Amino acid sequence: xxxxxxxLEGGEGVGKTTNLAFIERYFDDRGIPLLKTREPGGTPxxxxxxxxxxxxxxxxLKAELLLVFAARAQHVAAVIRPALSVGTWVLxxxxxxxxxxxxxxxxxxxxxxxxxLERWVQDMLxxxxxxxxxxxxxxxxxxxxxxxxxxxxxxxxxDFFERVRAAYVGRAKAYPQRFRRIDxxxxxxxxxxxxxSHLDAFLERQG
Ligand code: Z5A
Numbered sequence: 001x002x003x004x005x006x007x008l009e010g011g012e013g014v015g016k017t018t019n020l021a022f023i024e025r026y027f028d029d030r031g032i033p034l035l036k037t038r039e040p041g042g043t044p045x046x047x048x049x050x051x052x053x054x055x056x057x058x059x060x061l062k063a064e065l066l067l068v069f070a071a072r073a074q075h076v077a078a079v080i081r082p083a084l085s086v087g088t089w090v091l092x093x094x095x096x097x098x099x100x101x102x103x104x105x106x107x108x109x110x111x112x113x114x115x116x117l118e119r120w121v122q123d124m125l126x127x128x129x130x131x132x133x134x135x136x137x138x139x140x141x142x143x144x145x146x147x148x149x150x151x152x153x154x155x156x157x158x159d160f161f162e163r164v165r166a167a168y169v170g171r172a173k174a175y176p177q178r179f180r181r182i183d184x185x186x187x188x189x190x191x192x193x194x195x196x197s198h199l200d201a202f203l204e205r206q207g
Contacts, residue, residue, distance in 0.1 A: 002085060003083055003089045005084060005095075005127045005129075006090065007127040008091070008094070009098060009130055009131070010134060010184065011164045011168065012153075012164075013140030013145075015184055019191065019192065020093055022192050023195065024091065026195075030203070034090070034091055035089070036093070037079055037092050038092060038094060039068075039071065039072060039094040040094075042071075042080075043078050043079055045070075046072075046074050046075050049067050049070060054153065064103060065113070068098075069117045069121050072099075080092070080125070095130075096114075096122065097127075099114055099117075101164045101165075101171070104167055105164050106164045106167070108163075130179045130180070133182050134165070134181050136185060137161040137162050138158070139185050140184075169181070
């Protein structure tokens with residue numbers, strides 16, 4: 001059996017890092033081999049590109065989009081496809097939905113261009129399950145504010161994050177088969193109970 005690709009998405013301060021650890025434990029407890037990875041990043045080249053994207057100087061928006069997909073091309077070829085082909089499940093902290101949300105929604109770049117890059121880099125590869133942690137932008141920004149010096153994305157303003165959120169929610173509606181939207185404004189135990197019930201249902205579907 002080939003592995004399954006699960007992605008975790010959401011805007012600023014939604015609690016991805018906190019919940020990734022919970023998801024890892026969930027698979028560990030069931031003895032399912034899981035490779036945890038992230039975007040931008042996941043490979044030595046991707047981690048270098050991540051540094052440029054998060055900490056680098058101001059950049060042209062098209063350069064930003066191409067860097068995100070350059071990191072993804074390496075990630076898909078060197079990490080994700082090889083793992084899936086030997087039956088290892090992959091959990092990625094962000095994937096292409098983030099490009100639609102941040103570069104498409106946030107930056108206002110052409111969705112057609114993102115689709116073209118997506119097809120070129122991924123061919124038919126799509127996540128099997130996407131967990132979207134969703135909460136009001138002000139709540140997320142308040143949760144994230146104690147994190148030290150903000151990076152290039154964290155320095156953006158409220159309206160940018162509103163567009164990011166709207167783009168994520170739009171994609172969740174457009175792809176209901178793979179998206180599960182979780183209300184991340186609830187208490188952590190409630191959020192994690194919802195994540196567990198989506199993972200239980202997903203595992204059941206695999207048979
Ligand atoms: N990016 C892009 O533009 N295009 C792309 O294609 C891709 C990425 C792939 C880095 O992402 C940037 O890359 C990202 C978009 C861009 N920029 N932003 N913003 P990242 O995923 O590495 O960075 P991040 O968004 O900052 O994620 P994070 O580190 O996982 O942060 P988080 O979601 O805020 O998670 P957290 O640290 O677990 O939670 C924040 C706080 O909330 C923390 O104090 C928790 O204890 C608290 N928390 C968590 N859950 C709860 C609940 N339920 N109640 C109360 N408090 C909670």
